[in-house]
Amino acid sequence: MTIKEVAEKVGGKIAVDKPGAEVNFAYASDLLSDVMGHCGDESVLITIQNHLNTIAVCTLAGIEIIVICHDRPVPDDMAAAAAREEVAIITTPLSQFAASIALSSLPPSAK
Amino acid sequence: MKFDLHIHSCLSPCASLEMAPGDIVRRALAAGMGGIAITDHNSAMNAPAMAARAKAAGLACLFGLEVQTAEEAHTLALFDTPEQALAMTEWVYAAMPKRVNDPDTFGDQPILSAESDEDEIADLEWRILAMGCRRTIPETSAKAHELGGLYIAAHIDRPNYSVVSSLGAIPTAPDGTPYFDAVELSRTANEEEWLPKAEGYAVTRSSDAHNLDDVARVWTEADISEFTTAELKRAFAFRLTRLSPRLTRF
Helix, strand or coil: CEHHHHHHHCCCEEEECCCCCECCEEEECCCHHHHHHHCCCCEEEEECCCCHHHHHHHHHHCEEEEEEHHHCCCCHHHHHHHHHHCCEEEECCCCHHHHHHHCCCCCECCC | CEEEEEECCCCCCCCCCCCCHHHHHHHHHHCCCCEEEEEEECECCCHHHHHHHHHHHCCEEEEEEEEECCCCCEEEEEECCHHHHHHHHHHHHCCCCCCECCCCCCCCCEEECCCCCCCCEEEECCECCCCCCCCCHHHHHHHHHHCCCEEEECCCCCCCCCHHHHHCCCCECCCCCECCCEEEECCCCCHHHHCHHHCCCCEEECCCECCHHHCCCCCEECCCCCCCHHHHHHHHHCCCCEECCCCCCC
8 A cells, every 4th residue: 555545535634645555455553662663664654652662663663654542732843753764654534543544455464 | 849750851862962961950950859860771870970960969860771673662771870881881882782872863862971071972872773782572661670779661652662552561571560650641641541551560751852842841740759660669559640731741
């Protein structure tokens, strides 16, 4: 699923773009230690963790796209790190559950 | 006496490399602090260097770490000696992910020498200090107290990594016993909004400084005879702390 398709499905806005980004799996969690422990690569992460450390975890786990729920704002330092590390960020008004349903054609991500 | 109980050194990957213990001490003295605490993420490996610099400059210092618990809450464990803080560090390290830090992703983690008069790098911490450990708040509270320290919930008003953002409220044991000796407000926290949410707790305000300009920009004040955990515990128990004004911009 391309970044454009992910954004369309969750009715979201691309806050940090990564042209050509594609994902094959999805994972939803707000606990970054849980994400690091269980989320595999080629994934989209659905979360409310609008924090710089989310980008660091994405680079370790190989997560391509973050969907930030409830339209939480993306802090400047998070956006800068995402651009630098080539992780895309999409913001959506949906909850984590609603965003998961919207992306339910993707299989669950696992390590 | 004014004190700032939450200051990161250069060991914290997210802190500026300018945060050498000697410069932190000079900045704190210039700002009129009677005491400071060094609190790096999940580690007190710079406590010995800080102890040497603080002693040389005549500034009272506590030694601690900002433990990121399994609940992804930031909590401060503070001690009178580097040895206690290092014992706490060993306990935290045993429950950290065994992954090697990538300085380009997270930041550098220099441990400074306590022997040298200069701020000389003795070693680099290899663990990822920016990650949490598997210790829970109840476990961490028990360990900090067992080692003779204080346990404080950090920046409870912040939207990430606070007990309130992670758990919705300040947790207590099932019988109502508090885990925390005090709760901390950040430099921008509005007291009118947050003091009611901290009802029943002693409250501190600290800088959470990650660069030199922020050291002691806010502080806590209390009538204590010496800057020790015992005196702070007494001040907390009798709710004797007063907070500096908040900053209106972060």
